[in-house]
Amino acid sequence: MTSKIINMAEKLKDAEDRLLEAMFAAEPIADDGFSSRVVKRIRRRLWLRRLTLPVALVIGGAIAIKPASELVIAVSKLLAVVPEGIVEAPVAWLPQIQGVAIDASFVQTVVFGAVLLVVAVIGSRTILE
């Protein structure tokens, strides 16, 4: 069936089409190391990409350690001055888990952890992009 369709399409081609095909026809180009050159470039790029993330993390970590520690101190101070009413309000809404004391300091830790998690996710996504 397919060959019949191809034959029909071939018959529909006029002499002009065949002339153009002949003019556009080109000798196959020999590989002559072209593919291995491209593959080499790809491997180099892959290697660089794999290396970039850990190197960036180490350099970024070294640069960010001081401002990050200052940020942690600032956030902990900020959480300390949050009105007690706001901090305590959600406590009543939280289910009491056995063995875990859910109080104001627990909520502070959770909020602080969430903030750090969001910062880490945004940071790592930025690095990866």
Added chain:
Amino acid sequence: MEIHGAHAITQLATSGDDQYLVALAVASQDTAAFGELIRRHQSQVRNFLRKLAGGSTEDADDLSQECFLHAWDKLQTYSGRGSFIGWLLKVAYTTFLQSKRKSKRYAEVMDEVGHVAELESRSYTKSAEEVTDLDKLLAVLTQEERAIMVMSYACGLSHREIGEATGLPVGTVKSVIFRGKEKIRTSFDIKDHQHG
């Protein structure tokens, strides 16, 4: 079936399945599988870009390398529905257009800072002996017509595949080919074979 390393490539090289090689390259970042795909299609891609770019073969080959690097980066976007060479020529055409835009921007910047002479010395023009009949024929066509005519007559892509590669509807592809043929007819005083 579990296939590994060079043995797998030897097997796949004879199997003739581009889709399988693409899957292997995407799933395990297998550069050897992609290398086999390059070996299979480099001739068509390089021929396409040499005809499209019209300049030196070195420039066209540099562009071909860029095309395969882009293809590697975008390999996961190949759905496997059309032919792999059709998809590859789409990447080649996009790479060509990007390079044209970049060189146009470069020319504008050089022009702004008054480096016309330097720019002229960088450009490549073919000598009279180097100009072939095909070069003369392609010279009367616009960039889009040239790309579509080369895809159709040199690479043997169907109208649907050209449509997918260029992002144009099949009807537009047909009319561009018709227009291109008309231009060639009038420019080279060729009589219409269909209408006498």
